[in-house]
Amino acid sequence: MYGAPLSTRARKVLLLGSGELGKEVVMEAQRLGVETVAVDRYANAPAMQVAHRSYVADMLDGDAIRRIIEEEKPDYIVPEIEAIATETLLALETEGHRVIPTARAARLTMDREGIRRLAAETLGLPTAPYRFADTLEELREAAQALGYPCVIKPIMSSSGKGQSVCKSEAELEECWNYAMEGGRAKKSRIIVEGFITFESEITLLTVRSISGTSYCAPIGHVQKDGDYIESWQPHAMTEEQIREAEAIALKITNELGGYGIYGVELFLTNDGVLFSEVSPRPHDTGMVTMATQDLSEFALHIRAILGFPIPSIRLLTPGASHTLKADRESKAFRIGGMEEALAVPNSQVRVFGKPETKVGRRMAVALSTAADTETARARARAAAEALHIKYDNE
Ligand SMILES: Nc1ncnc2c1ncn2[C@@H]1O[C@H](COP(=O)(O)OP(=O)(O)OP(=O)(O)O)[C@@H](O)[C@H]1O
Ligand SMILES: NCC(=O)N[C@@H]1O[C@H](COP(=O)([O-])[O-])[C@@H](O)[C@H]1O
Ligand SMILES: [Mg+2]
Numbered sequence: 001m002y003g004a005p006l007s008t009r010a011r012k013v014l015l016l017g018s019g020e021l022g023k024e025v026v027m028e029a030q031r032l033g034v035e036t037v038a039v040d041r042y043a044n045a046p047a048m049q050v051a052h053r054s055y056v057a058d059m060l061d062g063d064a065i066r067r068i069i070e071e072e073k074p075d076y077i078v079p080e081i082e083a084i085a086t087e088t089l090l091a092l093e094t095e096g097h098r099v100i101p102t103a104r105a106a107r108l109t110m111d112r113e114g115i116r117r118l119a120a121e122t123l124g125l126p127t128a129p130y131r132f133a134d135t136l137e138e139l140r141e142a143a144q145a146l147g148y149p150c151v152i153k154p155i156m157s158s159s160g161k162g163q164s165v166c167k168s169e170a171e172l173e174e175c176w177n178y179a180m181e182g183g184r185a186k187k188s189r190i191i192v193e194g195f196i197t198f199e200s201e202i203t204l205l206t207v208r209s210i211s212g213t214s215y216c217a218p219i220g221h222v223q224k225d226g227d228y229i230e231s232w233q234p235h236a237m238t239e240e241q242i243r244e245a246e247a248i249a250l251k252i253t254n255e256l257g258g259y260g261i262y263g264v265e266l267f268l269t270n271d272g273v274l275f276s277e278v279s280p281r282p283h284d285t286g287m288v289t290m291a292t293q294d295l296s297e298f299a300l301h302i303r304a305i306l307g308f309p310i311p312s313i314r315l316l317t318p319g320a321s322h323t324l325k326a327d328r329e330s331k332a333f334r335i336g337g338m339e340e341a342l343a344v345p346n347s348q349v350r351v352f353g354k355p356e357t358k359v360g361r362r363m364a365v366a367l368s369t370a371a372d373t374e375t376a377r378a379r380a381r382a383a384a385e386a387l388h389i390k391y392d393n394e
Helices: 020-031 062-072 086-094 103-110 112-122 136-146 169-182 239-256 284-292 297-306 373-386
Strands: 012-016 035-040 053-056 076-079 130-133 150-154 164-166 190-194 200-209 212-215 219-224 227-233 260-269 272-279 319-325 333-336 347-351 362-369 388-391
Touching: 012 020, 012 062, 020 035, 020 284, 020 297, 035 062, 062 086, 076 086, 076 297, 086 103, 103 112, 103 239, 103 272, 112 130, 112 190, 112 239, 112 272, 130 136, 136 150, 136 169, 136 190, 150 169, 164 169, 200 239, 200 284, 200 297, 212 239, 219 284, 227 284, 227 373, 239 260, 239 272, 260 284, 260 297, 284 297, 284 319, 284 347, 284 362, 319 373, 347 373, 362 373
Parallel strands: 012 035, 012 076, 035 053
Antiparallel strands: 130 190, 150 164, 150 190, 200 212, 200 219, 200 260, 219 227, 227 319, 260 272, 319 362, 333 388, 347 362
């Protein structure tokens, strides 16, 4: 039971991170009459444009985050990005605040080392072979041990930032420098992983709610430079693969606990299913569920957070998503081609409303449905390719 938003009886959700995923979470909360507050590092972030109120703060500044939370006193603190002052979240949780799904889940998934060691070393889940390194010299040793090619990632980064595939010793220094520039926090540690030749990779959206654990149909995706380009649902898998995937997802999400949606990233290989990483929040590749499911990953997240039941999740149709990315930095741009994109059958577009472009920044996504995923993928690609970014002075 709760009152109207903006009243003393309101139920209030505060998002830490306000990108395209948070924007949809806010809109789903609004649909249930919940008050929303959006926080991020810059003004006019996508979720801020639809929330009741917003704050701009350095997300790694624990004091700044604490000040906002103490002022707002939200019922739920909902991390939307990885790089947050998670020590502060742990402290706030101890003081009685609710962090979604849990402060520990946010803490462990904030850096690749925490979650990888938990998954591989504590839970014994199969993963790519890996090492950690703090210096170029340690990277050299790690690469030697793992062999080439290997994948190098800052321990704190997402959407492929600072990530590269190193093919030989000659490229090591360049990869190291790239990782140093791409990491979100002032930490130089990196993870080096053996390169996995997978048949395909999937996200298994797994929701923990008062109704128990439920899974969405698997989402297949293609990534370029560590960032997602397209996704589709359902991804064809054998029963054995589904069993393995769900078993991994259950193990890791049971360990992390709480209520909310998780995006469990898995590689499907000839030698079975490997765990890659997990987001304790909606997943970018899961945007496809806005077109395919009765309850999108964002609606599921909000339902779970509020403690409401999720008796079933229905896949209504096969579908696909395809991203539109910027190729330069600009504050003066327009997005065109909507007429052509929306002329593609069974297609929709979400424009995130980010105020600035950057090289590789995701600005919009096309969503399409069809009787089969191949047709849906072709439609989503056609719709996304019809979109274009026009920069001033071009
Ligand atoms: N060891 C590996 N072998 C082969 N490919 C890999 C490996 N690790 C990562 N990749 C590829 O790079 C992609 C991004 O990697 P990862 O998910 O670890 O980075 P990320 O920055 O956290 O991305 P996101 O935030 O979008 O989930 C993977 O989805 C996969 O396509
Ligand atoms: N893979 C994680 C992911 O997709 N996260 C989404 O991207 C936003 C940051 O975008 P930006 O870097 O363009 O500001 C985040 O706020 C979240 O919505
Ligand atoms: Mg990933």
